[in-house]
Amino acid sequence: MRMVEIIAKKRDGGELSEAEIRFFVEGYTKGEIPDYQASALMMAIFLRGMNEKETVALTMAMADSGDHLDLSSIDGVKVDKHSTGGVGDKTSLILTPMVAACGVKVAKMSGRGLGHTGGTIDKLEVFPGFKVDIPTDLFFRNVKENGISIMGQTKDLAPADKKLYALRDVTATVDNLSLIASSIMSKKLASGADAIVLDVKTGSGAFMKTEEDSEALANEMVSIGKGAGRKMAAVVSNMDQPLGLAVGNALEVKEAIETLKGEGPEDITELCYKLGSKMLVLGEKASNEKEAREMLEDAIRSGRALEKLAQFIASQGGDTAAIYDTSKLITASIIREIEAPVSGYISSIACSEIGMCSLILGGGRVTKESDIDLSVGLVLKKKVGDYVNKGEALAVIYANDEAKCREATLRFLSSYSIGDEEVTHQTLIKKEIG
Numbered sequence: 014m015r016m017v018e019i020i021a022k023k024r025d026g027g028e029l030s031e032a033e034i035r036f037f038v039e040g041y042t043k044g045e046i047p048d049y050q051a052s053a054l055m056m057a058i059f060l061r062g063m064n065e066k067e068t069v070a071l072t073m074a075m076a077d078s079g080d081h082l083d084l085s086s087i088d089g090v091k092v093d094k095h096s097t098g099g100v101g102d103k104t105s106l107i108l109t110p111m112v113a114a115c116g117v118k119v120a121k122m123s124g125r126g127l128g129h130t131g132g133t134i135d136k137l138e139v140f141p142g143f144k145v146d147i148p149t150d151l152f153f154r155n156v157k158e159n160g161i162s163i164m165g166q167t168k169d170l171a172p173a174d175k176k177l178y179a180l181r182d183v184t185a186t187v188d189n190l191s192l193i194a195s196s197i198m199s200k201k202l203a204s205g206a207d208a209i210v211l212d213v214k215t216g217s218g219a220f221m222k223t224e225e226d227s228e229a230l231a232n233e234m235v236s237i238g239k240g241a242g243r244k245m246a247a248v249v250s251n252m253d254q255p256l257g258l259a260v261g262n263a264l265e266v267k268e269a270i271e272t273l274k275g276e277g278p279e280d281i282t283e284l285c286y287k288l289g290s291k292m293l294v295l296g297e298k299a300s301n302e303k304e305a306r307e308m309l310e311d312a313i314r315s316g317r318a319l320e321k322l323a324q325f326i327a328s329q330g331g332d333t334a335a336i337y338d339t340s341k342l343i344t345a346s347i348i349r350e351i352e353a354p355v356s357g358y359i360s361s362i363a364c365s366e367i368g369m370c371s372l373i374l375g376g377g378r379v380t381k382e383s384d385i386d387l388s389v390g391l392v393l394k395k396k397v398g399d400y401v402n403k404g405e406a407l408a409v410i411y412a413n414d415e416a417k418c419r420e421a422t423l424r425f426l427s428s429y430s431i432g433d434e435e436v437t438h439q440t441l442i443k444k445e446i447g
């Protein structure tokens with residue numbers, strides 16, 4: 014088989030066979046196929062698309078390019094959750110202890126943030142001493158004994174995707190449905206869960222900007238997972254504005270703790286109940302979503318969900334003091350209100366721009382190796398549909414550098430549109446699959 018012929022076939026709109034796709038993935042992972050040929054194939058796929066059969070073949074080949082985590086020694090149905098990434102998305106931090114408190118075993122590998130989106134692993138490092146790179150025997154022991162462990166993705170998990178994603182990032186080939194679906198599902202399948210709940214974001218802060226594209230992505234991933242024998246469910250949720258109010262690592266941890274105490278913003282609370290209900294049903298802990306929701310509400314009300322977070326953080330070496338007193342969380346030196354320049358209704362927020370503000374403040378990663386400032390970010394005071402008076406706070410900014418604070422404030426102000434017309438509040442959950 015010759016790589017140039019595979020590229021030409023896709024360039025001309027042909028269907029790649031499973032053997033051709035495996036040849037490419039295996040050769041690229043081993044370093045036998047150079048980046049320039051892989052780039053050409055990615056662009057050909059981006060422009061010509063792939064059908065479902067090809068997408069499944071690419072997913073399975075990437076999943077098989079490294080280790081498969083074998084979770085079979087852990088009793089019960091293991092349920093994973095994945096979000097396609099967004100701004101202010103701290104759901105994993107809330108959801109995993111919530112469902113673990115209801116008996117679902119959480120054995121999760123999570124990633125770090127890149128660009129304008131945040132990552133669970135960075136947020137967990139807000140707890141001093143917390144270790145993400147734990148040995149797999151400790152990971153398994155924690156899941157068996159406490160029902161929950163989260164570790165950083167190992168380099169041996171779907172290495173083909175790791176290489177290809179980095180390549181797509183710099184060759185303008187990220188936002189293609191088949192490539193995103195195969196990238197996410199290859200990692201999820203290799204992570205070994207029996208059931209997977211997907212939160213596919215849609216809107217200005219998401220990879221998929223339209224509801225149609227997001228729904229198609231959700232359907233494709235559900236279909237790939239089912240084809241691989243996994244139980245699947247998905248929601249398409251709004252990312253036209255940040256989720257919750259806090260954006261930035263320590264600020265999001267604070268909001269997650271408040272949500273676990275039953276005092277969080279309504280949208281993030283609702284999303285966690287919705288995703289959590291699906292996880293409990295797929296995990297066979299509840300027979301329907303209504304019953305699951307009642308169990309989750311009880312886990313919050315009784316304090317069991319918060320206790321589960323504390324147990325999990327302590328089991329990986331983290332200091333839990335901030336869970337009981339959030340004033341102990343790391344905080345920035347400059348805390349300042351951003352005032353509304355005019356009175357009116359918030360008609361829209363350029364969501365990814367809010368993520369960019371956090372990046373400017375030092376809270377996000379420009380490259381995978383960047384160090385991040387965990388204390389900086391923003392807490393929104395107004396969201397789409399709210400009325401604001403001139404001079405009233407739109408948000409509070411947390412910074413450690415005056416120049417960055419000024420730059421982020423200007424960028425923040427240009428991301429908010431304020432008008433005279435009354436605007437309805439946005440719907441959070443756009444679609445449910447399964």
Ligand code: URA
Binds near residue numbers: 097
């Ligand atoms: N997240 C991934 O893991 N892969 C993509 O292609 C896009 C988002």
